[in-house]
Amino acid sequence: MIRIDRVPIDKIKKNPSLYPEGFDRGGWERLARSISQVSILEMVILLEIDDGYLQLSGEKRIKANRKTGKTEIPAIVVDDVELTPDKIEIIKNLQPDDIDPLERAIILNSYIEEEGLTKRDASKKLGIARTTITLWLIILEYEERYQQAIIDNFNNKEGAKLTLSHLDLAKSLDSTVDHKTATKFLDAIMKYNLTRKESIDMKKLIQKYPNLNIEEVSEMIINRKLLEDDLAKSGDLGEDFKEIIESFDTINEKIKVIREAPTGVNAEMKQKLLKEILFTEQKLQQISVETFGKTINYLSKSYL
Incomplete structure (x- = not known):
């Protein structure tokens, strides 16, 4: 048997x-x-x-x-x-x-070390893509609380929905900014249950503006999510929004000028100003996308 x-x-x-x-x-x-x-x-x-x-x-x-x-x-x-x-x-x-992601990573790492293999060699021997092997091993590079969050998610437990994909995003912050920022990034993902798309948006903002406070960036991402929900629930966005869209290029250019202009205010005030500019830019971009989509939909119904 x-x-x-x-x-x-x-x-x-x-x-x-x-x-x-x-x-x-x-x-x-x-x-x-x-x-x-x-x-x-x-x-x-x-x-x-x-x-x-x-x-x-x-x-x-x-x-x-x-x-x-x-x-x-x-x-x-x-x-x-x-x-x-x-x-x-x-x-x-x-x-x-x-088999959970941590157990798999430990087995894989032991195999690579004992056999004296590179990731490329292991990829050929196991028939698994090298990028997949790299992703599987990434869990070993992070603290126990993140490992446990991924295991809990794997076992469908209540709590933070952290994935290896999130760790992969954090790894890029590790290499381009620093490890402390990467861990704060993961903490924010767990706190707000950010999706991969939202996490990518947050990572891009952090890389573009490394001096921004992580909590402030998180707030911007959450506000964007709320704005998306509000826009999705709304009907016709009206002529006011269309006017905004028509002048969007000009507004965006002005934001760029303001962002790059020297100011006489202190560092704290600069930070607040930058945060407000960035959030305004995000809102305008979102409104632009939503309005364009509704306009295309309207034209399709009218002329097709």
């Missing part, structure tokens, strides 16, 4: 003296390595014995689970050690699917 089960890690034994004569451990390990599902890098395959389980393969994954403090591990459990073609086919179709 072959089954998939959750097994207590402390019940797994690694004792060569328990293996029967002629046991081909290498065959089981090759089978584990040959399964190149993107959800798992090394299978845990166990033989059920009287007082627990005998490890046939999956040492790296077992170690990774211990490192993350887990007490159980999903494993494929077999009832004998004979490796037949039928058994291989069955095992290849049994896949534990609850």
